[in-house]
Amino acid sequence: MNKQWLWNLLTIVLLVVGLVAWIMLPWQGVLAVAVALALWLFLTRQGRLALAATGIGIASLPQRWGASSVIVVGIAGVVAVLVAMLSMGRGFQTTMNSTGNENTAIVLRGGSQAETNSVIMRDxxxxxxxxxxxxRDGEGRPLVSPELSQVVNLVSREDGNDVNAQFRGVGELGWAVHDSVKIVEGRKYGSGLREIVVGQGAQKQFRDLDVGSTLTLGNQQWQVVGKFASGDVHDSEIWTDAQTLASTYNRGAWQLVSVRTEGKAGFEQFKAAMAGDPRLKLDVETTKAYYAKQSGQLNQLLTILGTVIGAIMAVGAVFGALNTMYAAVAGRAREIATMRAIGFRGLPVVMAVMLETMLLALLGGILGGLLAWLIFNGYSASTMGSNFSAVVFQFKVTPELLWSGLKWALGIGLVGGLFPALRAARLPITTALRAL
Incomplete structure (x- = not known):
């Protein structure tokens, strides 16, 4: 009894390790496995017998399509949920990584990880x-923009609840520093006026942000005079004049300074000069590096969460495949026994059942990936960013994620078909033939 228990435990551990190794296998490894299998199937006698037995099993699928569809639908559900979860993290990461560039620097207080806990004195x-x-601009002014970041409550269009939004005060030369931000409707705000421009993502996410609308922020009335587009995280923000925002919220210091440098060499020169000035105990990095770092933890969390949920659902799909294939083997007992009696050895029978299960798993993987792409690719959502404000982004179903989902599907089919295949190979020929 103990030996049997240990053997079962070892089998499960080996299956889990093998499944993990399969999912992590790069496409070159998968291609090598597929080529090796194809060569064995077409160039060896046992392989050709396995193909013949597989053809017999596939031909009988219409007679038991109801049971077989359990495998397809179950695996499709696993793949769809897994790809959707991972596409959320991938979309958020893409939005953050597209923000900033190597020619723009962000200056924060030394040791600050985000704008919200940074303070830079005006002097x-x-x-x-x-x-x-x-x-420098055409007038010789250094392209430097002292900025403020204020979290405000806005009403969500979707459910009417209050959601944190980023209200950014931008310096006089901020538009030249952030040159990817372009007005697409209306005009820019005026200096010293309580006027705001809104990102296109924020306008879709929140109420009362249409051009011409008025809203109350900081106990003051603000006029929406324009809408901008940047194609990055700034699309989720609303902007105004930095000095006006400072006076509204009684801010005596800035939180960050955005700087446009003279290319990569200029950034390195600027960073070295910053480090060499004892009066400036500040940190500086490119905006591209800063926003990419902000996305790392959330993307990792969503990846782990998606993998865990996918693994839990995969266990259910494996049991569904096991039940279905065990039933299929039992229902085809006479057919399998007949094949064994006319010369089919155990290995071709095992491979036939495995290939049939893998085919159903492949169909489920394709269906699940297609559903994930049709429903979630480009779907707009928002999540909390590093500044505790909503960041609008789009789900991104990439070919890489679809490929991962397909490997999960084939892995589930492999595990779900293995034990029924072994049972089919060990099926007593005489016992099965007595039912003829």
Whole structure:
């Protein structure tokens, strides 16, 4: 009894390890496995027998399509949920990674991980502006934008609940620093006026942000005068003049300074000069690096969560495949016994059942991936960013995620078909033939 228990436990452990190794296998490895299997099937006698036995099993699928559809639908559900969960993280990461570039730097207080916990004194801004490596506009002014980040409550269009939004105060030269931000409707806000422009993502997410609308923020009335588009995380924000925002919320210091540098060399020069000035105990990095870092933890969390949920659902799909294939083997007992009696050995029978299950799993994987792509690809959602405000992004179902889902499907089919296949190979010929 103990030996049998240990053997079963070892079998389960080996299956889990093998399944994990299969899912992590790169496409080159999968291609090598597929080529090796194809060569064995077409160039060996046992392989050709396995193909013949598989053909017999597939031909009988219409007679038991109801039971077989359990495998297809179950695996399709696993793949659809898994790909959808992972596409959420991939979409958020893509939005964050598309924000910023190598020519724009963000300056924060030393040790600050995000804008919300950073403080930069006003008298430090002229010192920052005097450093080398900073690009200048046509009038010779350094492209430096002292900014504020204020979290405000706006009403969600979807359910009417209050949601945190990013209200950013931008310096006079902020539009030149953030040159990817373009007005697509209306106009820019005026300096010293309580006027705001809204990102296209924020306008879709929140109420009362249409151009011409008025809303109350900080006990003051603000006029929406324009809408902008940037194609990145700034689409989720609303912007105004930095000094106006500071006076509204009684801010005596800035939170960050955005700087446009003279290319990569200019950034390195600016960073070195910043580190060499003892009056400036500030951190500086490119905006691309900063926003990419902000997305890392959430993407990792969503990946882990999606994998765990997918694994739990995969267990259910495996049991569904096991039940279905055990029933199929029992129902085809005479057929399998007849094949064994006329010369089919155990290996071709095992491979026939396995190939049949893998085919059903492949159909389920394709169906699940197609559903995930049709329903979720490009679907807009929002989540909380590093500044505790909503970031609007789109789910991104990539070929890489679809490929991962397909490998999960084939892995489930492999595990679900293995034990029924072994049972079919060990089926006593004489016992089965007595039923003829």
């Amino acid at each position: 430090q801004v002229p010192l920052i502006s005097s450093l080398p490596g900073i690009a």
